[in-house]
Structure formats: structure tokens, C-alpha cells
Amino acid sequence: MPNIDDPRLKLPQCDFLQPVITVHENPWFSVKNRGGYFTFEDNTPQVIILPIVDNKSFVMVEIQRPVIADNTIELPAGGTNKNETPIFAAARELYEETGILVSDLQRFQILPPLVYMVRNPILPYIFQVHITKQEYDLKSDHDGEILSVGCFEFGEVLAKILSGEILIGLQIAIITRYLMNNAVHSFYLLK
Numbered sequence: 001m002p003n004i005d006d007p008r009l010k011l012p013q014c015d016f017l018q019p020v021i022t023v024h025e026n027p028w029f030s031v032k033n034r035g036g037y038f039t040f041e042d043n044t045p046q047v048i049i050l051p052i053v054d055n056k057s058f059v060m061v062e063i064q065r066p067v068i069a070d071n072t073i074e075l076p077a078g079g080t081n082k083n084e085t086p087i088f089a090a091a092r093e094l095y096e097e098t099g100i101l102v103s104d105l106q107r108f109q110i111l112p113p114l115v116y117m118v119r120n121p122i123l124p125y126i127f128q129v130h131i132t133k134q135e136y137d138l139k140s141d142h143d144g145e146i147l148s149v150g151c152f153e154f155g156e157v158l159a160k161i162l163s164g165e166i167l168i169g170l171q172i173a174i175i176t177r178y179l180m181n182n183a184v185h186s187f188y189l190l191k
Contacts, residue, residue, distance in 0.1 A: 006112075006113050006123065008113065008121070008122065008123045009045070009086075009113060009122070009123050009124075009125055010045075010122070011122065012034075012039075012041070012121035012122060013121065014034055014037075014121050016035075017034035017035035017036075017037055018034075018035050019033075019035065020032055020033070020034050020035075021033045023038070025043075027043065028042070028043060028079075029041060029042050029043055030043065034121075037119075038119065039119050039120065039121055040117065040119045040120050041120060041121065041122060042079060042120070042122065043079075044079040044080045044081070044082075045079065045080045045086050045089070045122070045124075045125060046077065046078070046079050046080075046122075046124035046125065047077060047078060047079075047080065047086050047089045047090045047093060047124060047125045047126075047127060048075055048076075048077040048124050048125070048126050048127070048170070048171070048174060049075060049076045049077065049090050049093060049094050049108075049127050049128070049129060050075055050111070050126070050127070050128040050129070050174055050175070050178060051075075051076065051094060051098065051100065051128075051129055051131055052128060052129070052130050052131070052178070053131055053132070053133055053135075053136050053151050054132060054133050055130070056153055056154060057133075057151045057152055057153045057154065058075070058151070058152055058154070058157055058175065059076070059098055059100065059131070059136060059149065059150070059151055060073050060074060060075060060149075060150055060152055060157070060166075061073070061074055061075075061076055061097050061098060061142070061146045061147075061148070061149050061150075062074075062146065062147040062148045062149075062150070063145060063146060063147060064147055071147060072166075072167065072168060073150075073160060073165060073166050074166075074168055074171055075171050075174065075175075076093050076094050076097040076098055077093060077097075077124075078093040078096070078097070086110075086125040086127075087105050087108050087110070087125075087127065088105065089125075090108050090125065090127040090129075091103070091105055091108060094129065096142065096143045097142055097143060097145070097146050097149075098139055098142055098146075098149045099139035099140040099141055099142045099149065100131060100135055100136060100139045101140070102129055102131065102135070107129050107130065108127045108128075108129045109127060109128050109129070110125065110126070110127055111126040111127065111128055111174070111177075112126075113125075113126060114126065114170060114173050114174065114177075116169065116170035116173075124170075126174055128178065133151075136151050154179060157175060158179070161175070161176075
């Protein structure tokens with residue numbers, strides 16, 4: 001498994017922005033004024049999982065998002081629990097949100113980070129995991145936050161991005177980076 005040792009995954013790297021004043025804090029996030037720059041900071045490390053089924057489909061979940069008055073199609077994601085490693089959180093979130101159990105943590109591959117909001121100094125962990133259609137078909141129930149779980153072929157996902165059905169920027173970036181990377185590898189294999 002590649003090791004992406006980016007310090008921005010663990011701690012804010014903007015210590016030079018002083019003073020640091022917490023403007024708002026709740027159980028999920030805080031808003032800080034770091035030397036005049038306002039930041040939005042999750043209280044726990046965040047994980048996003050790209051579940052790939054038989055190298056032709058992605059598992060995605062539909063979630064009700066009242067803040068934007070919409071139900072969104074998303075990749076499984078969430079925060080770490082206290083003393084939980086990001087890779088364990090990825091396996092747990094995948095199971096909770098999709099009902100798919102992958103107990104072998106070595107199957108989760110960490111991907112290079114992506115910035116999703118320049119006001120958040122701690123980047124989320126992004127993992128991909130390859131699963132079989134049989135593992136998808138054997139999924140158990142998902143948690144109550146999730147409206148539905150679906151397995152969408154790559155072309156269908158791209159069509160949903162183009163139509164606006166999939167609209168969360170970071171998730172679009174994760175999906176398109178994966179598809180572009182595979183297209184580049186396929187192109188060079190054909191040469």
C-alpha cells in the first residue's frame with residue numbers, strides 16, 4: 001500500500017498565521033481566525049472511500065442534505081472516532097453507509113490528497129478499495145442516514161456528473177482522477 005505522508009492530513013501547517021482565535025466550536029467542526037484568515041476545521045480527521053466494483057462500477061450512497069435542500073449521490077465518507085486510525089475509519093464508514101464489510105484493511109489503498117475547500121487546513125484521507133460484485137450483492141443493511149446504496153457503472157457516473165445529479169466537487173474530483181488515471185494507463189498499454 002503506498003504511503004502518502006502529507007503533513008496536511010494530520011495538522012494545520014499554517015502556524016505562522018497568528019494569533020489563532022476560535023470563533024465558533026461545536027462537536028463536528030470549529031471556525032477559527034488564523035491571523036485574519038477564517039478557517040473551517042473538522043474536529044476529527046475525515047475519510048472518503050472510493051469503492052470500485054469489478055473495475056467497472058462505483059458504489060455510491062444517496063443522502064438527504066437539508067442544508068442544500070437536496071438528496072445527493074455521494075461516496076461513503078465520515079469522520080474518525082476517538083483513537084481510531086483513518087484506515088479503520090474508512091472500513092467502518094464503508095460498512096456503516098453501504099453494508100459492505102471489508103475486514104482486510106490492506107485492501108484499502110490511500111490516494112494522494114485533494115483540497116476541497118481552501119479554508120480547511122486539514123485535508124481528508126482518500127481511500128480506494130476494490131470489491132467484487134458478489135461482495136456488493138452480499139451487503140447488509142446500511143445506517144439510517146443513508147437513503148439508498150447503488151452500484152453505478154463508470155459511464156453512468158460520468159453522465160450523472162454532467163447532468164448535475166452528482167454535484168459535490170471533491171467527490172467529482174476523486175472519481176474523475178481515478179477514471180483519468182485508468183484511461184492514461186490503458187492508452188499506454190495499447191501503444
